[in-house]
Amino acid sequence: MTPLLSVRKLSRVFSSNGGFLRKKRQFRAVSDVSFDVRRGDVLGVVGESGCGKSTLARLVLRLIEPSAGAVMFDGQDIASLPAGAIRPLRRHFQMVFQDPYSSIDPRLTVRDALLEPFQVQDIKMTKVAAKSKIDALLTEVSLPLSMADSYQHQLSGGQKQRVGIARALALSPALVVLDEPTASLDVSIQAQVIALLQELRDRLDLTYMFISHDLALVQYFCDRILVMYLGRIVEILPRGELPVHPYTKALMDSAFVPDPNQRRDIPRIYGEIPSGYDEPTGCAFVGRCPLAEARCSKSLPRLQSLSENHAVACHVQGPVNVPMEFQNAL
Amino acid sequence: MLLSVEDLKIGFGLLEPLVGVDLGVDAGEILGLVGESGSGKSMTAMSIMGMLPLMGGRIKQGRIVFDGLDLTTINEGSYRKLRGGRIALITQNPMTSLDPVVRVGRQIDQASQLHLGLDRKEAKSRTIDLMDRMRIPSPQHAYDLFPHQLSGGLRQRIVIAMALAGDPDLLIADEPTTALDVTVQAQIIQLLVELVRDRGLGLILITHDMGVIAQTCDRVAVMYCGRVVEYGPVARLFDDPRHPYTRALISCIPQLGMAPGTLTGIPGMVPSSQNLPKGCRFHPRCDSVLDNCRLREPPMKTEDGRSVACFLHEGGQR
Numbered sequence: 001m002t003p004l005l006s007v008r009k010l011s012r013v014f015s016s017n018g019g020f021l022r023k024k025r026q027f028r029a030v031s032d033v034s035f036d037v038r039r040g041d042v043l044g045v046v047g048e049s050g051c052g053k054s055t056l057a058r059l060v061l062r063l064i065e066p067s068a069g070a071v072m073f074d075g076q077d078i079a080s081l082p083a084g085a086i087r088p089l090r091r092h093f094q095m096v097f098q099d100p101y102s103s104i105d106p107r108l109t110v111r112d113a114l115l116e117p118f119q120v121q122d123i124k125m126t127k128v129a130a131k132s133k134i135d136a137l138l139t140e141v142s143l144p145l146s147m148a149d150s151y152q153h154q155l156s157g158g159q160k161q162r163v164g165i166a167r168a169l170a171l172s173p174a175l176v177v178l179d180e181p182t183a184s185l186d187v188s189i190q191a192q193v194i195a196l197l198q199e200l201r202d203r204l205d206l207t208y209m210f211i212s213h214d215l216a217l218v219q220y221f222c223d224r225i226l227v228m229y230l231g232r233i234v235e236i237l238p239r240g241e242l243p244v245h246p247y248t249k250a251l252m253d254s255a256f257v258p259d260p261n262q263r264r265d266i267p268r269i270y271g272e273i274p275s276g277y278d279e280p281t282g283c284a285f286v287g288r289c290p291l292a293e294a295r296c297s298k299s300l301p302r303l304q305s306l307s308e309n310h311a312v313a314c315h316v317q318g319p320v321n322v323p324m325e326f327q328n329a330l
Numbered sequence: 331m332l333l334s335v336e337d338l339k340i341g342f343g344l345l346e347p348l349v350g351v352d353l354g355v356d357a358g359e360i361l362g363l364v365g366e367s368g369s370g371k372s373m374t375a376m377s378i379m380g381m382l383p384l385m386g387g388r389i390k391q392g393r394i395v396f397d398g399l400d401l402t403t404i405n406e407g408s409y410r411k412l413r414g415g416r417i418a419l420i421t422q423n424p425m426t427s428l429d430p431v432v433r434v435g436r437q438i439d440q441a442s443q444l445h446l447g448l449d450r451k452e453a454k455s456r457t458i459d460l461m462d463r464m465r466i467p468s469p470q471h472a473y474d475l476f477p478h479q480l481s482g483g484l485r486q487r488i489v490i491a492m493a494l495a496g497d498p499d500l501l502i503a504d505e506p507t508t509a510l511d512v513t514v515q516a517q518i519i520q521l522l523v524e525l526v527r528d529r530g531l532g533l534i535l536i537t538h539d540m541g542v543i544a545q546t547c548d549r550v551a552v553m554y555c556g557r558v559v560e561y562g563p564v565a566r567l568f569d570d571p572r573h574p575y576t577r578a579l580i581s582c583i584p585q586l587g588m589a590p591g592t593l594t595g596i597p598g599m600v601p602s603s604q605n606l607p608k609g610c611r612f613h614p615r616c617d618s619v620l621d622n623c624r625l626r627e628p629p630m631k632t633e634d635g636r637s638v639a640c641f642l643h644e645g646g647q648r
């Protein structure tokens with residue numbers, strides 16, 4: 001079966017203005033990213049602040065233009081379609097944003113916010129049809145129907161995020177990209193929202209791309225995880241498998257295990273994320289990596305398959321003998 | 331006890347954001363304060379720091395005893411000598427504690443000049459030493475930088491160095507790492523723990539991350555709607571949580587290897603302080619409500635070194 005989403009060699013460079021006597025600089029926010037998402041799967045994207053997660057999401061939804069690469073959605077390259085041809089397709093892929101406060105106009109009632117996607121797509125509905133649609137959407141995300149008349153300042157964080165999800169579902173999309181949808185919520189509410197997303201996926205046959213910086217959450221919720229570092233994929237990790245890349249391991253070791261009987265020292269990874277302005281010749285993680293060898297700073301490690309669903313970009317921890325059939329898998 | 335808070339009640343106009351708060355921390359010990367947003371964690375910190383009057387609030391009842399002195403009886407002038415000196419606070423957002431136009435090194439100097447009476451030269455060498463201990467790379471150079479020239483993680487380390495400059499006995503860290511990446515967060519928490527163990531200061535660590543609590547604290551106070559609902563040694567609280575809210579909070583943490591569908595969350599949401607439910611404040615969200623829970627507030631019962639405010643444990647036994 002062809003994947004619902006196929007991203008190939010996707011890159012985005014931001015140029016800074018430079019200004020008086022300053023050189024124009026190029027910032028590589030996303031570099032040479034390729035991956036597939038099967039229909040019905042949840043793909044997680046993790047990495048530290050600034051590694052390019054949101055830029056990748058916006059490229060996939062063509063909210064910004066790529067510098068290079070292809071985004072095949074259901075067989076069609078939405079990265080190269082003319083802007084006008086994108087609009088009717090938009091109903092099939094929707095986004096839920098991190099900050100439930102900023103993504104919805106504060107002057108709109110919940111009802112208006114939920115009707116907006118239909119207006120954007122020029123879909124006309126009778127009053128009766130609109131009401132039953134709103135009722136259905138509110139029910140879908142377990143909000144009381146009376147909430148249709150509320151303004152967002154009257155809602156809690158979790159309720160706002162539910163409205164954001166209902167809005168993304170309004171046009172029955174196939175793919176929903178969720179950019180840190182629970183980052184501003186308490187864990188108790190985060191767990192509610194994740195349970196809701198899981199249930200919706202099963203019932204409506206949705207496909208998700210789920211961005212987060214919480215590796216434990218992503219491992220819980222996602223079928224496969226892209227681990228990004230400085231704009232590149234360093235590992236594609238299937239659920240339940242142990243990480244192989246030193247950076248993914250560092251991320252995992254930095255998590256605080258909620259069990260006081262399993263206390264351990266957190267291995268430090270020193271140093272800061274390098275700047276994306278200077279294209280590194282070797283692995284971008286080399287300065288912080290405990291396993292780094294001489295070759296790591298000389299050439300860029302390519303993403304190579306370890307098994308059908310697991311791939312890693314690391315000279316030291318990469319596959320030893322890659323079987324021929326996998327070599328061009330990615 | 332280095333610090334003990336006893337039956338604290340505070341008021342802002344008609345609202346009472348904290349009621350009946352009891353907790354304590356000893357030298358060389360870490361007390362965790364955990365709970366959902368709005369549960370009163372920062373208010374507890376502000377009360378101890380003597381900041382309520384500056385925010386328009388006041389202490390209505392109870393005592394805050396620090397090293398034998400009841401802080402609720404001292405005036406603002408005496409408080410000013412303590413703040414940043416023997417008691418220091420680290421806030422969540424480093425930018426609010428840093429002056430954007432003063433070099434970071436100078437900002438650290440100020441605390442030791444003010445509270446330890448060092449001259450400028452002595453203060454500078456103490457600052458460089460502190461920055462080095464915070465593992466700020468090339469402290470001599472970093473001393474002269476402005477806050478905006480540093481990353482979020484480095485800024486937070488500067489704020490910690492500032493808090494330590496006055497040689498505090500008690501440190502309160504209010505969500506010191508929430509805004510930071512996990513790898514940086516891990517480093518900073520580790521740094522705080524080392525300080526407590528090496529220098530014997532008392533630390534109150536405020537967080538809503540049960541993972542951080544489990545890995546670092548000696549004792550924990552779980553707060554809900556302005557009350558401490560459970561208080562005790564960390565291992566016993568995690569192994570055998572008594573309050574249904576504690577149990578629910580622990581079950582909300584995603585963990586490696588957890589089966590899909592097992593994370594359900596706590597139904598409902600934290601009620602607003604203007605609209606508190608009658609009876610136990612947690613009862614509308616509780617999975618084990620008794621009739622009594624809807625009518626009366628459960629009193630705090632202490633037995634065997636741990637306390638819980640829940641009718642399921644009235645009299646202290648299960």
Ligand SMILES: Nc1ncnc2c1ncn2[C@@H]1O[C@H](COP(=O)(O)OP(=O)(O)OP(=O)(O)O)[C@@H](O)[C@H]1O
Pocket residue numbers: 014015027028029047048049050051052053054055056213276
């Ligand atoms: N429009 C833009 N112009 C210039 N640089 C940009 C632009 N958008 C993003 N960037 C830069 O690209 C990098 C990646 O940003 P992005 O927002 O994708 O990161 P992220 O992984 O989503 O981070 P976070 O976890 O903080 O949300 C950042 O360094 C950012 O400063």
Ligand SMILES: Nc1ncnc2c1ncn2[C@@H]1O[C@H](COP(=O)(O)OP(=O)(O)OP(=O)(O)O)[C@@H](O)[C@H]1O
Pocket residue numbers: 342345347365366367368369370371372373374385538602603
């Ligand atoms: N300046 C203020 N005046 C009156 N009430 C306030 C004020 N600041 C906060 N409150 C109320 O006090 C209660 C406790 O708030 P507090 O800031 O201590 O919560 P918190 O546990 O620190 O939450 P968070 O995790 O969001 O930081 C809340 O109900 C809040 O609405």
Ligand code: SF4
Pocket residue numbers: 245246247283284285286287289290291292293296301313314315316317
């Ligand atoms: S390629 Fe080398 S530097 Fe990069 S992560 Fe692997 S071992 Fe470390």
Ligand SMILES: [Mg+2]
Pocket residue numbers: 053054055179
């Ligand atoms: Mg982002």
Ligand SMILES: [Mg+2]
Pocket residue numbers: 371372373504
């Ligand atoms: Mg707070």
